Amino acid sequence: MAALSAARRRWSLRLAAALLALVVAGVVWSDEALERSVKAAFLYKFSGYVEWPAEAAPSTDSPLVFGVLGDEDLAEELTRLIQARPSVARSMSVVRLKAFDPLPTVHVLFIGHAEADRLAAIIRSVRGRPVLVVTDTENALALGSMINFDLVEGHVRFQVGLGAARKSGLTLSSRLLAVAHQVVTRSP
Amino acid sequence: MLRAIPSLRMKIMLIVLVTTLAALLFVGVVLVAYDVRSHQASWASDLSLQAEVVGRTSAPAIVFRDTLTAHQSLALLSIRPEIRAAAVYGQDGRLFSTWARAGTHAGFPEVAGNEGYRIDHDRLVLFKTVRDADERVGAVYLLAHYDRAGRLTHYLPVVALVLLASLLVALGMSTLLESAVTRPVLAIADVAQQVKTQGDLSLRVRKDTRDETGQLVDAFNSMLVEVSEAHQSLLDSNRRKDEFLATLAHELRNPLGPIRNAAQYLRLKSADPASRPSLELIDRQVQHMVRLIEDLLDISRINRDALELRRSDFTVAELVNDVRDATQFAVEEAAQTVRWQVERRDLCIHADRARLVQVVCNLVNNAIKYTPRGGEIDLAVNSHRRDLQIKVKDSGIGIPRDKLRDIFEPFSQLDRSLEKTRGGLGIGLALSERLVTLHGGTINAVSEGLGKGSTFEVTLPIVAEMPAIPGQHDLTTLITGESRHILVADDNLDGAESLALLLGAMGHQVETAHDGVEALESLKARHYDTAILDIGMPRLNGYDLARQIRAQDWGRSIYLVALTGWGQAEDKQRAMDAGFDRHLTKPVQPEQLAAVLAET
Numbered sequence: 001m002a003a004l005s006a007a008r009r010r011w012s013l014r015l016a017a018a019l020l021a022l023v024v025a026g027v028v029w030s031d032e033a034l035e036r037s038v039k040a041a042f043l044y045k046f047s048g049y050v051e052w053p054a055e056a057a058p059s060t061d062s063p064l065v066f067g068v069l070g071d072e073d074l075a076e077e078l079t080r081l082i083q084a085r086p087s088v089a090r091s092m093s094v095v096r097l098k099a100f101d102p103l104p105t106v107h108v109l110f111i112g113h114a115e116a117d118r119l120a121a122i123i124r125s126v127r128g129r130p131v132l133v134v135t136d137t138e139n140a141l142a143l144g145s146m147i148n149f150d151l152v153e154g155h156v157r158f159q160v161g162l163g164a165a166r167k168s169g170l171t172l173s174s175r176l177l178a179v180a181h182q183v184v185t186r187s188p
Numbered sequence: 189m190l191r192a193i194p195s196l197r198m199k200i201m202l203i204v205l206v207t208t209l210a211a212l213l214f215v216g217v218v219l220v221a222y223d224v225r226s227h228q229a230s231w232a233s234d235l236s237l238q239a240e241v242v243g244r245t246s247a248p249a250i251v252f253r254d255t256l257t258a259h260q261s262l263a264l265l266s267i268r269p270e271i272r273a274a275a276v277y278g279q280d281g282r283l284f285s286t287w288a289r290a291g292t293h294a295g296f297p298e299v300a301g302n303e304g305y306r307i308d309h310d311r312l313v314l315f316k317t318v319r320d321a322d323e324r325v326g327a328v329y330l331l332a333h334y335d336r337a338g339r340l341t342h343y344l345p346v347v348a349l350v351l352l353a354s355l356l357v358a359l360g361m362s363t364l365l366e367s368a369v370t371r372p373v374l375a376i377a378d379v380a381q382q383v384k385t386q387g388d389l390s391l392r393v394r395k396d397t398r399d400e401t402g403q404l405v406d407a408f409n410s411m412l413v414e415v416s417e418a419h420q421s422l423l424d425s426n427r428r429k430d431e432f433l434a435t436l437a438h439e440l441r442n443p444l445g446p447i448r449n450a451a452q453y454l455r456l457k458s459a460d461p462a463s464r465p466s467l468e469l470i471d472r473q474v475q476h477m478v479r480l481i482e483d484l485l486d487i488s489r490i491n492r493d494a495l496e497l498r499r500s501d502f503t504v505a506e507l508v509n510d511v512r513d514a515t516q517f518a519v520e521e522a523a524q525t526v527r528w529q530v531e532r533r534d535l536c537i538h539a540d541r542a543r544l545v546q547v548v549c550n551l552v553n554n555a556i557k558y559t560p561r562g563g564e565i566d567l568a569v570n571s572h573r574r575d576l577q578i579k580v581k582d583s584g585i586g587i588p589r590d591k592l593r594d595i596f597e598p599f600s601q602l603d604r605s606l607e608k609t610r611g612g613l614g615i616g617l618a619l620s621e622r623l624v625t626l627h628g629g630t631i632n633a634v635s636e637g638l639g640k641g642s643t644f645e646v647t648l649p650i651v652a653e654m655p656a657i658p659g660q661h662d663l664t665t666l667i668t669g670e671s672r673h674i675l676v677a678d679d680n681l682d683g684a685e686s687l688a689l690l691l692g693a694m695g696h697q698v699e700t701a702h703d704g705v706e707a708l709e710s711l712k713a714r715h716y717d718t719a720i721l722d723i724g725m726p727r728l729n730g731y732d733l734a735r736q737i738r739a740q741d742w743g744r745s746i747y748l749v750a751l752t753g754w755g756q757a758e759d760k761q762r763a764m765d766a767g768f769d770r771h772l773t774k775p776v777q778p779e780q781l782a783a784v785l786a787e788t
Contacts, residue, residue, distance in 0.1 A: 158252070179257050
């Protein structure tokens, strides 16, 4: 018994050391990459807390489509994340978009920081359509974004524009709101 | 333990209490054990649900890495006081957010464990997987304090209370019901006790159940019936035996009087010297037979409590002479020596002379019987204050120590095979013992064992202050010069004739009559000085005859002597009431006859 628990303790120590090594490596590797992967994961998870109007809701026939604009790396990360889950892969897809391309049917539209200058115009182009607009630019909520990433004390957080989402016919789960850094009810 | 308790009721109560207590304790232990287990299980599943709720609540926080919200969700657990600490682990299994109750210093596992719970003494550790949209996103960890002692202190008083109440109920019920079992048994015990103390065999136990105790009551009652019937028939047969003995002795004795009288007559009259020894032999054997029959009669009298002592005053010398006379022949025949040692010959004693002689003769005869030819017998008579002590010591076969008490039982003989050769009914010692007891004295036997001889000691409180009366006539002195005219009336022809012969030999003029009427006629016809009348005569019995004689002028002066087979005081009294002057019991001793006649 003592031998066993001793062995277990040794094993736990080794594991902890390995994990610590990983974390340190990650930080050294790139803060930016880590931030991107977190955002991709959040983006993927947001879909679980959003309800689309019945006619536009994703179903078995029409998979949930992520449109990614202005952030190639994140699109790649998101694609990889979806592919890693075979059961999810069949019901979700990622579409890479360019600014001012005619917008195909998407459920979630992510507009990267690269498109910050044209953000207002892009958001305006999808206004009224049941699309969850996610942005990565300061003050984007004022422009009609529904979820906007920001950094709080080095951690990725997000703000929610509840009014904009309602206008587009989307319902955001209260559980999502509970973990949001900031919730803005007033619509722009 | 139960055997030591003297009361059946207590036993039943104890059995009920012990059984109930054992059953209740068993149930109590099982209940407590079951409760502890089930309570623990339900508590754990309750906590597990709690963890599930917290997990679901904190799922978005885990997903979106919101430690603050996660902590807030965990802090909700503070409403459950037994939860000491909680933590949430992320999707990678690493510690994400923790919460601990104030004052609790709990360490948290670095990595989430497998789903499930584990109870270690009073600590419960639980891991619950958190799922979000069917996807495992993390785990919830709970550390709770399981208060087993608290639960027990909460539960045990209830069990104890129930136990006590059940015991009281059981006790009450058994008190109400036990009487159904104990009442018949106690009734039997009660009646048995009464039968034992009062000897009343007519008692019965009332039966009011039909179970085994009822059967016991029946059996007991029928046993009582049997015992009382057996007892009754024993009494009856004993009474019949006594009656038979009495009748037998009477019937055997009746012919002896005439035989003896005839022998006496021949002895007085016979001129042939060659026939004298034969006549003496007849006389002695008849005397012996009379003694045996008297013994039998006495035993039956004693058994019927009908023996009475006729006390008179006489001297030790007279006692010694009587005994010597009565035993001389047997002593000589056995070629034995009797050494007399008499302290005071002139000492006056007050007792039934015949009975006392009988007692001592019995002892001497016994000594003769059990002592080899040529042996010696010591006979000592001493006195101390009121006690007369007679000691008969022989050098005979002795008595085994364990038989010393038995020898005074009637019909008991030391060695039956031996006894056969020596004769006897086995009543001599028994009779002696009764007679001594009647005199208020004691008798005991001392023997060193077989072959060592034996000593019989009689102690009697009979020493009187009065001086002794002079001694008695010799047989030859019975022939007096004075001749009387005597009528002897007896329906027993031989009895009448032999008595007439004897009286004639004494020098009297005698005539006989054979019933009451004939006697009355004779008395009327001629003058008689004396009439000796049998009581049990046909046509006119002795009592009525005496009354009629006394009623006549000529009859007032006649000397009337009653002759009966019954020597009781009441018989005597009846005779006196009827007008008799004297009363004689059959068989009549010539000396008695002479004495009675001399009194006129």
